[in-house]
Amino acid sequence: MHARYLRTLKFDELELASRRTFFRVTDEDLARLASLRSFAEKHTEAIVEAFYELLLGHPETAKFFSDELAVKHVKKLQRDYFLQLFDGRCDLAYVENRLRVGAAHERIGLAPKWYLGAYRRYLEVVREQLFKTFPSDEARASMESITRIVFFDMSIAIDTYIAANLETIGRHQLAIRELSTPVIRVHERILLMPLIGTIDSLRANQIMDALLLRVVEEQARFVIVDIAGVPVVDTKVADSLLKTTAAVRMLGAQVILTGISAPIARTLVQLGVDVSSMHTCARLQEGIELALQLAGKVIVDREKGGAP
Amino acid sequence: MIDVVAQYRLEIQIEDDIVIVRRKARQLAQARKLDPFATAAITTAVSELTRNVLVHAGGGSVVLEEISDGERYGVRATFEDHGPGIANLELALAGGHSTSKTMGLGLSGSKRLADRFEVKTEKGVGTTVRIEKWQGL
Amino acid sequence: MIGTVPILKIGRTLLVSIQIELSDAVAEGMQNDVLAALERTNAKGIVVDISGFDTVDTYVARILAETAKMAKLMGARSVLVGMRPEVAATLVRMGYTMDDVQFALNLDEGLALLGHVIPR
Structure with a gap:
């Protein structure tokens, strides 16, 4: 499914390069993110917990996570997702991976507003931990790199929502067409x-x-x-x-x-x-x-x- | 981003191979649930192109594949020969080139029937034609 | 390959019913057999039933069309009957419309069509 979106969105090397330039995701940022890997691993648990505290504490978002098992599953996905931010790479494989996340949200009907809102919480917790762990200069630079890759991710997630919606519209048009050609x-x-x-x-x-x-x-x-x-x-x-x-x-x-x-x-x-x-x-x-x-x-x- | 699910390589040497290759193409199309129109289209295109290989190059081979893009299935056929190559590709694709054994619609007709069509030809080296037909949306 | 396609004679009409996958050789054999049968008999019409065909490429289509033309030269009218929807769509999409051949939906209609022009 995500592979198709990659096509629908015309996401190729050219688009990747253009977007990285616009979001200022430099090689330097990627190197910094890679160096933060052990920090990320150490705080994954706390960050993911804080993230779900917000989602489960809000009635409109809590309903997306029906049972204990489902929550356990998405928490695991969330941990993987979070750690991938610190893989220190931003290529087409990375984009495809991110598209999958957007597609999954679209599939369960989680609207972009909840996704964006929850991400804010994410950043809040990350910032707290960064400033607790590192001297403020280093924390600020790290925060900037994380912000860049996170915004890059969000742009892809929003694209996925749009692509999925376009596809739904296309399917409807097809249905209307068939209806409009009776024999x-x-x-x-x-x-x-x-x-x-x-x-x-x-x-x-x-x-x-x-x-x-x-x-x-x-x-x-x-x-x-x-x-x-x-x-x-x-x-x-x-x-x-x-x-x-x-x-x-x-x-x-x-x-x-x-x-x-x-x-x-x-x-x-x-x-x-x-x-x-x-x-x-x-x-x-x-x-x-x-x-x-x-x-x-x-x-x-x-x-x-x-x-x- | 296209996965090959299964692959079969068949030789094209004698006239009876046309029926053999065509039958295999039909079998793959039906296994992958292409509708009757798409199945007839790929089977017929394969038949035309197999005959082309035989008539114009004296023989060659075809690779038939079941393919998938993660959402839908399709059938792909890649024909390869080491014949004289197509002298006037533009004319052949317009459907104006005919010999005693072909209608001149082989290449152009197959192109119209396929969802994707590629041809590479080099004088004195040979010709490669690749076609794809997918399940409907 | 001669004799692989059965040819029946009903009144003054030849009935050719092809129920096997048509290779080039079988198609060519069919053409020879039909023309030979025309020579032998006083048939004035030919009905070719192709409802068993799921693939008709342009070579086979041309043999069918040419057989009809040759039969016409020998004084017999031809009708192709029972072409499947996907076969018609495929031929037309390739740009082959068999303009000089007559068609009918099924055997009955094919015979009826010829019945108007052939005295019993």
């Missing part, structure tokens, strides 16, 4: 597919696959594809409609294209489409009538007393 059985062996909204190449592919499956499933002889609801028919959309038409023909059925406006007619002709081989109508109603006629059926107006 309706209008009569025995006659299907209607009204297309509504923008058609990109992904959706064009889904439309073709879905339609072909239904044609065979229903053994449909005619498929009316209504494109009145498609705002723009450019050459790409026209091409995908032609491909769908060709594929339907290869199954042994026919497409009737309806809802063709003047601009669409122009596009199709300018594309050099062989219109003589296609059934097309301006309006959906005409398309349904044509399909019935081709199927050997007629709609009769009883008031006017048409042919039986």
Whole structure:
């Protein structure tokens, strides 16, 4: 999952270098962090305890840690996380590791505000311990290095939240798309597919696959594809409609294209489409009538007393 | 960031190998739960490219792999031959190059069917074509 | 490889039902067999059932299309029936639309289609 986020966020060596420069995470900082390792190991327990005291003491965050076992588990993760700050490296593997932490928070629904707030507490405890342990000059320099890597970490965590959210939105869009491409059985062996909204190449592919499956499933002889609801028919959309038409023909059925406006007619002709081989109508109603006629059926107006 | 789950290397020497390679590709695609459309796409592309290796280079080999990016599975096929190389790659990718035994749609068609497509060719040295097809989202 | 694809004669129509994986040689053999059967008989129509195919690459598709053209030269109409959705989608995506071949959904429709043009 984190590997995917690395891609979604376009996090490569270039981005890493740029971000490190901006957050001022220098090699000197990394060396200092590495030298603080034994300090960190000594105080891990106390720092992690203080951290969870805050989280468990607040009703809205306490509910994320349901039982004793879960708390024990996250405390262990937290210790690892804390000590990794003092690994003295800041490469793509480090970033990937940090993305995993952000992703885990996102997964359990822990909002960024709690993450950021809890981190403040973290720093508070670290600062206390630093000034207790080292002379103030050294403590101040150490604190600065820790702050830099911590802010760097936070920027990645926030990115992960955003990437995860974008993914959720993407999934919803996909669901909406599928819903927006229904195939309706209008009569025995006659299907209607009204297309509504923008058609990109992904959706064009889904439309073709879905339609072909239904044609065979229903053994449909005619498929009316209504494109009145498609705002723009450019050459790409026209091409995908032609491909769908060709594929339907290869199954042994026919497409009737309806809802063709003047601009669409122009596009199709300018594309050099062989219109003589296609059934097309301006309006959906005409398309349904044509399909019935081709199927050997007629709609009769009883008031006017048409042919039986 | 792509893991190779399983790997199979097959030789392409005679015409019957087309069916053998194609069958293996289909088997991997089905094992990795690619939908029927994606399965047909990778199987057909593999068939086209295997024939290309045979017709244009007189033989070669293919490595078929089940791959994963941690989230989804896919199938990857890497074809390698030591034939004359593709003289006009641009034309071949546009689908305009045909011989008696190929439609000229082999390379361009496979490219259209694959989610990822790479080709490296050098005159007198040979050609490598790599394609990937993944599970839908 | 001759004889691997069964060819049945129903009235004046040849029925070719391919239920095995089509290698190049089998496809070529099928073409020879169909044309030979046309010569032998007075068949005026050919129905080729490809519902058993899960892969049709452009070479096999071309043999099918060419067989139809050759049959036409010999005075017989051809219909391909039962193409699977994923096969149609794959061929079309590769840019191969088999424009000069006739298609039908299934065997019945294929026979019916030919029935209009072939006297019993």
